[in-house]
Amino acid sequence: TTRSLLILPGDGIGPEVMAEVRKIIDWFGTQGLAFEVSEDLVGGAAYDAHGTPLHDDTMAKAQEVDAVLLGAVGGPKYDALDFSVKPERGLLRLRKEMDLYANLRPAQCFDALADFSSLKKDVVAGLDIMIVRELTSGVYFGEPRGIHKEGNERVGINTQRYTESEIARVARSAFELAHKRAGKVCSMEKANVMESGILWRDVVQEVHDAEYPDVELSHMYADAGAMQLTRWPKQFDVIVTDNLFGDLLSDLAAMLTGSLGMLPSASLGAPMANGRPKALYEPVHGSAPDIAGQGKANPIACILSFAMALRYSFDLGAEADKLEKAVEAVLADGLRTADLLGEEGTTPVSTAEMGDAIVAK
Ligand code: NAI
Numbered sequence: 001t002t003r004s005l006l007i008l009p010g011d012g013i014g015p016e017v018m019a020e021v022r023k024i025i026d027w028f029g030t031q032g033l034a035f036e037v038s039e040d041l042v043g044g045a046a047y048d049a050h051g052t053p054l055h056d057d058t059m060a061k062a063q064e065v066d067a068v069l070l071g072a073v074g075g076p077k078y079d080a081l082d083f084s085v086k087p088e089r090g091l092l093r094l095r096k097e098m099d100l101y102a103n104l105r106p107a108q109c110f111d112a113l114a115d116f117s118s119l120k121k122d123v124v125a126g127l128d129i130m131i132v133r134e135l136t137s138g139v140y141f142g143e144p145r146g147i148h149k150e151g152n153e154r155v156g157i158n159t160q161r162y163t164e165s166e167i168a169r170v171a172r173s174a175f176e177l178a179h180k181r182a183g184k185v186c187s188m189e190k191a192n193v194m195e196s197g198i199l200w201r202d203v204v205q206e207v208h209d210a211e212y213p214d215v216e217l218s219h220m221y222a223d224a225g226a227m228q229l230t231r232w233p234k235q236f237d238v239i240v241t242d243n244l245f246g247d248l249l250s251d252l253a254a255m256l257t258g259s260l261g262m263l264p265s266a267s268l269g270a271p272m273a274n275g276r277p278k279a280l281y282e283p284v285h286g287s288a289p290d291i292a293g294q295g296k297a298n299p300i301a302c303i304l305s306f307a308m309a310l311r312y313s314f315d316l317g318a319e320a321d322k323l324e325k326a327v328e329a330v331l332a333d334g335l336r337t338a339d340l341l342g343e344e345g346t347t348p349v350s351t352a353e354m355g356d357a358i359v360a361k
């Protein structure tokens, strides 16, 4: 079997955390598990080289490989650029053209970090939830959009728009996932104030009743969901929600487990000819310009994203377990990057030291 992987480190801390994943890929290579790895530019790095945040050749490569692993894009250097060439556009194009409609964001609490959470230990200890965020539609893409002049003032416009089939396919992803987990899905929208929310609730219920009646389905307003996620997150197993609410709720869930630097994600689309789903794996965090270039970034989110790739794209569940256990063991030993330390002033380890320790385990 060939296992092809396209690595797109991107900007800021992207290349720093990806260098640690490379060490792990190399280690698997020494164990006889080879990956066909290619590397390319995305985001600001691609704009600097080609004048576009994603070259057509890179896009074509992404469509061919078994999995894409991306670091992060963006940074202050590119903030003034026109929207059409902003670094984020490179990532949005990948997601859109690969049609990655289901974004999987696990929020898992490693025991060694339960004390670090901003919530009480018993609220987060053993937490294991999965937020499924619709990723290719909704208010980030809806038309009309833009800033228009109306009389004497400017008006900023975005449109939330969902079709039935867009809702149904992401609902199926959530129900399929629930089958492999605790068999529970909570769907979140704002059916009280949004038309798209009313349709969302109806379609999720219809897909459930017709195809997944065995899954326990509940519905919740997304604002109440935010409240419940901090009050007692363990009530949830799989949460399915739209693009905008999923963006917010998954960042909130990230803080339940300690740091954005711990949170991996997978974005899956329809199956390819070889049966593997189109897939892009990336840490939830961004390019962190405030700490870029200082060796401070936590590489674990990116490393755990690779673990998800092992599991969902390459059918290497045992190897994914092994990698996750190495991460857990290193944390249990007390190793912490700066983002995982409170104010106490314990000495943090660097990005590279954390990567080396995980490889050693
Ligand atoms: P961010 O996620 O880059 O940073 C938020 C905070 O978390 C910062 O204080 C940062 O230092 C910290 N942080 C993030 N990842 C960390 C890690 N691995 N280890 C230690 N600390 C970490 O979000 P922010 O600051 O809002 O955005 C910065 C840039 O990244 C912007 O240009 C933004 O557009 C872009 N961005 C890109 C994303 C992507 O590539 N998927 C996602 C979010 C933002």
Ligand code: MG
Pocket (backbone or CB within 6 Å): 247, 251
């Ligand atoms: Mg976000």
